[in-house]
Amino acid sequence: MGRDKATLPVAGPSGTTTMVERIVDVVATRCAPVFVVAAPGQALPELPDATILRDQVAGVGPLLATGRGLRAAADAGVEYAFVCAVDMPRLTADVIDILAGPAHRLGVDVVLPWDGRDHFLAGVYRTALSATVSALIDAGHRSMRALVDRVDTQRIVLAEQAALTNVNTADEFAALEPPALRQQM
Template sequence: MTSSLPLAAVLLAGGASRRMGRDKATLPFDGPNGPTTLVERMVSIVSRRCDPVFVIAAPGQALPELRASVLRDEVRGVGPLLATGRGLRAAADAGFSHAFVCAVDMPELTTEVIETLAGPAQRLGADIVLPWDGRDHYLAGVYRTALHPVIDDLVAAGARSMRALVDAVDTQRIVMPEQAALTNVNTEADLAAIVPPRLH
């Protein structure tokens, strides 16, 4: 079932990627339409359901030309919470009540996952709707854009993790099976193991 809920997307691309040992966003990815990068792959996926797309990048981070609005973190290494707040604020300013927030390292994400979360987000009025497959996927959820002041307060109090936000507001979890669409690529081996998927 599809949802009529308009969604922006907030794509977090500026993480330190310590396990990968290099910037994940520009990792080469052999996509279904030929060679690309992880960030281009992710923009192509989320833009099929979400418009506009806001990519949150680190200061000075080199990115390819993207069909998205690129916003820069002011400082490096402060975690995903601050970047999420920046993206939610931009989405709110663009007139959207909800945004799909995701990490740059999920190249097998599908629009079906986004749609599965959009329906409950529209019906339940929750602040956050997350997929749950035995664990929370904080960076693959639908967030109310009005949460950005809450994030500002949490960051000011020293919080850095997404869990701090999730625990502070009305969060609903949608049970899903374990699946490739919710898998993060953390190493070169993870990336090499992916069979180039079709866009759904």
Template sequence: MTTTLPLAAVVLAGGASRRMGRDKATLVFDGPDGPTTMVERVVSIVTARCAPVFVIAAPGQALPDLPAQIVRDEVRGVGPLLATGRGLREAAEAGLEHAFVCAVDMPELTTDLIETLTGPAERLGADVVLPWDGRDHYLAGIYRTALFTTVAELVAAGERSMRALVDSVDTQRIVMPEQRALTNVNTAADLELEAPPRLG
């Protein structure tokens, strides 16, 4: 069911990508419309449902031109919690109360998944709504943008994990089956598995 809840998007693109061994944001993905970078693919998906879209990038990280606002992390390699807080703050300052937060390595993400989470976010009034398929998907959830203040407090206390945030606020988990939309690309082999068959 489609909702009318206004929703920003925060795409975390500045991770160290240690398992991949290179920047995942500019990794080329063989998508349904031909080759594209991972960040272009994910931004194109979230833009269909969310506005504005914020891409959180590392200092000095090269990115293609995107229909999104690029926000630079102040420091590199400190984990997703700080970057999430930065994105939520930008979304809050833009006047949005909710944001869909996702990782850049989810080329099979769908607007249907976003809508599945948006309904409960609108009805339940929770701080965070996450998909759960046997594990929490912290970087595929809807967050209240006001949580940027909670993130700042947690980071000041030395926390770096998304679990620290989720465990400290009202979080609702939406049970769903394992699906491609929630798949993260962590290695070159994962990327090959994700690539759809080419026709012709």
């Protein structure tokens, strides 16, 4: 994309913010504490509703960052954490609600939405999995699939929906945003 997705401007209910601010606003309505895992040196706006954790190594993939966030949530006394990517500008708290219920009711390790594909970075994870993540990383794994394939994972079938859409290219982002914001990119 050529630009840090976390700081891209995105329209939300309270006006234009950055993607990371939008995600923190949504997640904070259902989760506490909220942790944002950032790359080393990554510039982020003030996030009063979140604690920023810094990755120590850049470019290793989401598994390491997920483990770091799960460890912080476990240290805060939380049993389950909603893990999501910052590039989901249409994420809603409803997604968290849909996944959190089965996690607590079934006692599984991971609950993922499935709409024809797994959404690894929009799921509820047991925070005790941070030890499993560390072992996987030590064994050379970097993908979220490596984790969910080794633990008790429940998939919740959902219709395709905008809330699970992530943006990976400037064209995908532009398709979601009003014309005025496209010019700011």
